[in-house]
Amino acid sequence: MSEVQRRASAPSGPGRRSLLTAAATAAGAAALPLAGAGSARAALTPATTRAAVSAPVAEATLQPYASYWFPESFPEGREPDPGAVWRSLKDWRPQDDPDLPYNTATVPLAERFTPTPPNGTARAGQGGVSALVSFAGTARNPAQGSPTADYYALTQWAYLDELVFWGGSSGEGIILAPNAPVVDAAHRHGVPVLGNVFLPPVAYGGDLTWTRELVQRDALGRFPIADKLIQVARTYGFDGWFLNGETSGGDPELGQRFADFVAALRRGAPDLRITWYDAFTIDGDVAWQGALNDRNAAFFHRDGVRQADTVFLDFRWQADSRRLASSAAHARRLGRSGHELWAGLNVEPGGWHTRVDWDALMPDGEDHVVSYGLYRPEWTLHSLPHATRTPAEFHERDDRFWSGADTDPAAPEGPGDWRPAARHVADRSTVTALPFATAFNTGHGTAWYAAGRRTGDREWNHLGLQDVLPARRWPQRTDGERAHVAFDFADAWHGGSSLLVSGGLTCPVLLELFRTRLPADPGTVVELAHRADGGSAPVEVHLAVADAEPRRPGRWPAYRMLRAGTVSDADGWTVSAFRLNGLRGIRALGVRLTAQGSGHASGQADGVRWRLGMLSVRHGTPDVPAAPERARVTDRRLRAPGTAELRLTWRPGRGSPARRHEVHQVLPDGERRFLGATGGTALHLPEVRRSGDEARTALEIRAVGTSYLPSPPVRVLHDW
Numbered sequence: 117m118s119e120v121q122r123r124a125s126a127p128s129g130p131g132r133r134s135l136l137t138a139a140a141t142a143a144g145a146a147a148l149p150l151a152g153a154g155s156a157r158a159a160l161t162p163a164t165t166r167a168a169v170s171a172p173v174a175e176a177t178l179q180p181y182a183s184y185w186f187p188e189s190f191p192e193g194r195e196p197d198p199g200a201v202w203r204s205l206k207d208w209r210p211q212d213d214p215d216l217p218y219n220t221a222t223v224p225l226a227e228r229f230t231p232t233p234p235n236g237t238a239r240a241g242q243g244g245v246s247a248l249v250s251f252a253g254t255a256r257n258p259a260q261g262s263p264t265a266d267y268y269a270l271t272q273w274a275y276l277d278e279l280v281f282w283g284g285s286s287g288e289g290i291i292l293a294p295n296a297p298v299v300d301a302a303h304r305h306g307v308p309v310l311g312n313v314f315l316p317p318v319a320y321g322g323d324l325t326w327t328r329e330l331v332q333r334d335a336l337g338r339f340p341i342a343d344k345l346i347q348v349a350r351t352y353g354f355d356g357w358f359l360n361g362e363t364s365g366g367d368p369e370l371g372q373r374f375a376d377f378v379a380a381l382r383r384g385a386p387d388l389r390i391t392w393y394d395a396f397t398i399d400g401d402v403a404w405q406g407a408l409n410d411r412n413a414a415f416f417h418r419d420g421v422r423q424a425d426t427v428f429l430d431f432r433w434q435a436d437s438r439r440l441a442s443s444a445a446h447a448r449r450l451g452r453s454g455h456e457l458w459a460g461l462n463v464e465p466g467g468w469h470t471r472v473d474w475d476a477l478m479p480d481g482e483d484h485v486v487s488y489g490l491y492r493p494e495w496t497l498h499s500l501p502h503a504t505r506t507p508a509e510f511h512e513r514d515d516r517f518w519s520g521a522d523t524d525p526a527a528p529e530g531p532g533d534w535r536p537a538a539r540h541v542a543d544r545s546t547v548t549a550l551p552f553a554t555a556f557n558t559g560h561g562t563a564w565y566a567a568g569r570r571t572g573d574r575e576w577n578h579l580g581l582q583d584v585l586p587a588r589r590w591p592q593r594t595d596g597e598r599a600h601v602a603f604d605f606a607d608a609w610h611g612g613s614s615l616l617v618s619g620g621l622t623c624p625v626l627l628e629l630f631r632t633r634l635p636a637d638p639g640t641v642v643e644l645a646h647r648a649d650g651g652s653a654p655v656e657v658h659l660a661v662a663d664a665e666p667r668r669p670g671r672w673p674a675y676r677m678l679r680a681g682t683v684s685d686a687d688g689w690t691v692s693a694f695r696l697n698g699l700r701g702i703r704a705l706g707v708r709l710t711a712q713g714s715g716h717a718s719g720q721a722d723g724v725r726w727r728l729g730m731l732s733v734r735h736g737t738p739d740v741p742a743a744p745e746r747a748r749v750t751d752r753r754l755r756a757p758g759t760a761e762l763r764l765t766w767r768p769g770r771g772s773p774a775r776r777h778e779v780h781q782v783l784p785d786g787e788r789r790f791l792g793a794t795g796g797t798a799l800h801l802p803e804v805r806r807s808g809d810e811a812r813t814a815l816e817i818r819a820v821g822t823s824y825l826p827s828p829p830v831r832v833l834h835d836w
Contacts, residue, residue, distance in 0.1 A: 169195075169202040178751055178761050180218035180259040180800055182252075183352075184289030187329040187341050191321065197287035200255035205291055205344050206329075210351050217765065217798035218259040221299035221353030223580075226546040228306030231631035231703075233542045233669040234525040234591055240542035243477070243484030244277035246391070246428065246458045248358075248491050251281070251298060251579075254288040259295050260794055261560075261578030263802065265507050265605070265612075268494040269559045269579060272518040273305030274543035274587030277487070278389065278426070280358040284314030286321025291345075297580035299354045300795050301559060304584055306546045308355035308389055311348070315363045317402070322363035327370065331377040339380045346385040356389030357381070359415075359424070361396030371400030375414045378423045391458070392416060392424035406432035408443035408457055417450040428458045428489050437476035440486050458489030467495040468517055468534035478540040493517065507560055507613070511603045515589040524598070525588040526670060543587040547632040550640070551739070551822045553732035554583040561612015562605050564790040567824070568645065568689040568729065571780065572790030580795050581611060581776060586629045593672060596623030599709070599724075609645045609689065609729025610824045616649075621711035621724045626660060626675065634702035634733055636663065642694045643823075644707070645730035647683060652725040653713045654684040657692070660706035663699040673704045682712055689729065702733065730824065738823035742769025744777060744797070747817050747830045758806035760834060765798045766817055769827060774819035778826070782814040783807055791815070806836055 169190055185205035196202050210216055230240045251257070251268055261267075270279075279302050281294035292312045299309045313330070316322035330341050345357055361374065375398060381390060395402050397411040405412055406429055416424050433439045444454025459477050463470050478484045496514040497505070515523045519538045521530035528538035559582030564572030590601035597620065604616035617627065648655050657680040662673030676699075680692035696702070711724050732738075747766035755761050768774065776795045780788035784807050791801050804813060813836070816829035 168204075176753070178753055178763050178800060179802060180215035181255070182257040182259055182295035183213070183215070183219055183293040183348075184254050184284065185291045186289055187291065187326050189325060189329060191286055191323070194287070197255060197285065200288040202289065205348070206340060208344060208348070210347075215259060216351070217796060218800060219293065219296050219352055220796060221296045221303065222795040223300040223303040225303045225308060225355065226306045227548065228544040228546045229548065229633055230542050230544050232665045232667070232671070234588055235528060235539070236669050237480060237528075237539050238542045238669070239484060239540065243455045243487040243540065245275050245487065245537050245541055246278045246280065246426070246489040247276055247493050248280040248282040248489065249494055250283050250492065251295075251494075254283040254285055254292060257283075257295060260580075260792070260800055261297055261576060263574055263576055265560045265562050265575040265577060266502075266505065267560045267577035267579075268497045269507070269510075269577060269582065270301070270494075270514075271511065271558055271582070271585050271603075272514065272537070273302060273307045273585075274545065275518060275537035275541045276302075276307045278308050278310060278355075278391065280310045280391065281312055281354075282492070284312055284316070286316050286323075290314045290316065290326060293348055293352050294354045296353070296796065297559070297578050299352075300580035301582040304546065304582070306544060310356045310358045310389060310391060311345075311354060312358045313345070313360060315361045315396075317362045318364055324363050324365045327361060327363050327366065327374070331370070331373045333373075339377050342377055342381045342384060345381060346388065349385070349388055356391070356425075358391045358393065358428070360393040362393075362402055364402040366396075366400030368398070368400050371396070371398045374400075375418060375423070378415050379418065379421070382423055389426075390424040391426045391428055393428045394430055404430040404432055406430045406435070407439040408446045413446065413450065416447075417452055420451070422452075426456045426458060426487075429460055429486075431460045431462050431491075433459055434473065437473040440476045444485050454486045455484060457486040459486045460489045460491055462491045463495050464492035465495075467499055468531045470534070472535070474535045478535075484540065507558070507562070507605050508602060511558065515602075519589040523589045523601075525591050538588075545587055545631050545633075546584060547630050547634065550634060551732065551734035552584070552632075552634065553730065553734070553823050554585065555608065555610040555730045555824060556585065556603065556613055556615045556728065557581060557583045557608070557611025558585065558603050558613045561608070563608075564612060565608040566610055566778075566790070566826075568609050571788055576612065576792075578793065581793055583611070587631070588628065591628040593626040594623050596621070596625075599625045599627070601627060604727065607647075607649070607727060607729075615728040616725065617709060617728070618723065618725045621653075621655075621709060624708055624710040626706060626708045628660070628672075628704060628706040629731065630705045631665070632702050632705060636696045636699040636702050637735070638695065638697050639735050640696040640699075640702075641734055641736070642696060642705070643730070643732045644680060644692045644728065645689055646680075646692070646726065646728050647687065647689045648685045649725035649727055650685045651723070652685050653711045653723060654682050655724055655726045656682045656710040656712055657726070658708040659692070659694050660704075660708050661696065661699065661702060662704040663701050665703045675704070675706065675708075677708055683726070705731065705733070732823050734823060738825055739772035739821055740825050741774040741819040741821040741827045742771030743828040743830050744769050744817050744819055745830065747832045749832055749834060752834065755803065758836075760804045760806075760836075762801045762804055762834060763798070764801065764815070764817070764832060766830065768797060769819060772821060774827070775822055776820050778818050778820055780816050780818075782816055782831075784810060788816065793820075804834060811836060
């Protein structure tokens with residue numbers, strides 16, 4: 117849950133941060149910073165414990181939200197938090213869920229590989245990174261994005277091994293299913309996403325009843341809620357569960373029951389991931405260990421059988437960092453790896469100012485001891501002034517957090533004593549098959565563009581529309597000063613952002629973009645959509661292609677340069693195409709930029725602002741997807757005079773697969789206004805505005821192919 121929501125709903129009392137300074141005194145305090153809060157339970161009649169209960173809202177809406185539940189019963193003696201709807205997971209059935217089409221992920225988990233690291237400190241196949249991220253509050257978290265660009269649009273997937281969709285509170289719900297945009301973006305980059313089961317501390321409204329309901333057995337000895345968790349993950353399309361038990365008061369019988377529950381979850385779905393948080397012990401009580409030991413190991417490995425895939429160790433390991441070495445040794449005695457343990461780092465309050473004993477986790481020049489788990493890395497957004505922050509500012513700050521103060525993966529250090537993930541963890545790539553294309557769309561923006569034309573003027577976010585993005589920020593080779601490279605939102609080829617390279621460029625700059633495992637033959641075509649911004653010096657552009665990786669970390673591939681020509685600020689968007697001949701395959705892609713002009717020869721080139729809007733690789737001509745079919749409005753509501761809220765559905769056309777579907781409003785003059793997009797086949801439109809006094813509004817739905825070519829449209833009419 118967000119910090120604002122936590123303050124609003126939590127009673128006063130010690131929070132998780134106090135553990136960093138007072139771990140020894142916190143025997144009953146909460147360990148993870150809390151996802152929510154509530155009050156004690158009283159009695160509810162049986163009739164109301166099994167029916168959905170909602171708080172009154174100002175007006176009805178068709179808006180679909182991310183899903184959340186209680187195991188079975190609801191908090192007694194209180195009302196739902198504002199905007200919350202209480203639902204029982206035990207009673208949930210997919211066929212009864214009207215929001216399911218809007219919450220179902222559509223992108224399968226991509227396979228990824230580990231290229232040669234760009235530096236000598238990152239190690240492949242050892243420790244990794246988990247992140248617990250709250251993208252929004254538990255209740256009223258939009259299923260398909262929202263009309264603002266102010267959003268934690270995570271792009272640093274290459275260093276992540278799993279993402280936990282963090283949240284939950286006793287006044288809203290304690291079991292969360294990740295929303296589809298987050299899952300689709302993560303899967304596109306090969307990162308599994310876990311839902312969250314949060315059993316709150318008693319001080320924050322937790323009730324041991326929920327723990328008992330979670331692990332209850334039926335008459336046949338089965339665990340019905342474990343079966344529901346499996347069904348939810350498979351129906352929604354995400355990858356597993358983070359199990360976070362922090363409600364105290366149990367006994368050894370409950371501890372054994374919880375261990376049996378984890379075993380049943382593992383047996384029932386061996387393909388799903390399970391991460392265990394170390395608070396709940398085999399004794400049935402809560403005692404944060406900050407270590408793997410005999411009190412929590414049964415949830416990780418029991419009787420020679422794997423239970424949880426990983427364990428998230430509480431932050432109190434920092435009071436005695438030797439716990440990490442002993443935890444890794446304990447894991448090895450069980451036949452497991454210390455790299456399957458996440459050493460929790462609470463970066464929510466301080467980000468890169470957080471004090472960490474780094475050598476206890478991943479000592480320089482030695483094997484990693486454990487992995488590390490980042491709690492709330494969205495600090496990179498929320499630490500900026502809310503009233504003035506921009507998407508570009510957020511991404512620059514986020515790049516520094518993950519890649520270092522200088523955003524140079526060859527030397528990833530700082531800010532200050534911070535060790536970014538790029539220093540220790542080798543990045544991964546999913547660019548392995550043709551066709552491949554990216555428009556450097558980060559999943560939010562201040563406008564919408566298609567083929568270089570602005571078709572939408574409103575802010576938006578939808579992480580599921582994010583493209584595959586460069587893993588490394590930003591590798592350059594030059595004899596002069598490094599160029600400034602960043603995601604930019606002032607113009608784009610398709611989506612809301614593009615890649616902007618700026619600076620003096622007194623010497624040519626080679627910018628690497630992707631490490632790949634792509635095939636190549638005489639029919640392979642690479643395209644760049646690029647331009648020079650107004651006021652930029654002319655720029656000579658080369659495509660850089662390599663068919664072999666360097667054998668040693670920190671070395672550059674042997675690039676072949678293919679000239680695209682020179683672009684000036686008068687040219688607008690230019691599409692340059694290249695045929696690749698004589699390559700054994702494509703292992704790296706980049707561009708080389710050289711400033712042109714009278715000042716360049718004297719080392720005083722005019723400033724360059726060169727923008728890359730699209731990079732694509734394909735065989736032959738690009739495929740045009742088939743038009744969607746059976747499009748219709750399934751529900752509508754007038755919001756105000758001349759404004760309507762709609763729900764649309766359709767079926768994908770038969771033919772080439774689409775990367776997404778986009779919906780535009782057709783204006784009376786024939787122009788089109790972008791309204792929204794999704795990777796699925798159902799879309800909620802929060803606001804369709806009537807043009808003048810037209811009797812009906814035409815909406816067009818198009819499938820967009822891998823290379824950004826649209827299908828023919830299918831029209832849907834809304835009568836006013």
